[in-house]
Amino acid sequence: MSLPATDQTPTRTERAILAGGCFWGLEDLLHRAKGVVATRVGYIGGEMPDPTYARHYGHAEAVEVTFDPSILTYRALLELFFQIHDPTTYEQQGSDVGPSYRSAIFYTSKAQMDIALATIAEIEASGRWPGPVVSEINPEESFWEAEPEHQKYLLRQPGGYSCHFARPTWRLDRANR
Secondary structure (H helix, E strand, C coil): CCCCCCCCCCCCCEEEEEEECCHHHHHHHHCCCCCEEEEEEEEECCCCCCCCCCCCCCCEEEEEEEECCCCCCHHHHHHHHHHHCCCCCCCEECCEECHHHCEEEEECCHHHHHHHHHHHHHHHHHCCCCCCCCCEEEECCCCEECCHHHCCHHHHCCCCCCCCCCCCCCCCCHHHC
């Protein structure tokens, strides 16, 4: 007797666009989160059309995350984002410096904007991060998908460069969630 196939596709998904340093490491950690359906890396927030890795001045390297909100809430996704990059360094992550590496949230709805503002307020009130959050909060703009060689880069190059890691002490208390 064979059992009927089950469809694992979520009935509803949401999108988030997050920038926090080199997109390789950010994508590598975000795509592992339970509830993430898909990720793709790209460029956002600059004026130059059709940016490329070699020419994306003004754009931030970012990750577009498609997620199942019944498994992973936007708030939980943001808490992970703030744990795996340093939102207190202006236009810098690790040794990467410049506007390409800024911390930013590009919200896709007013609800996402409100959640981002509330999450940052709680992070700052917690005193667990090393300074004030400098992450930009901007409305979604054109997201330009990066070249194929940058997609899932660290899956293909496991020893490749990344300055992203989970910081165990950079967590909000469950009572505040």
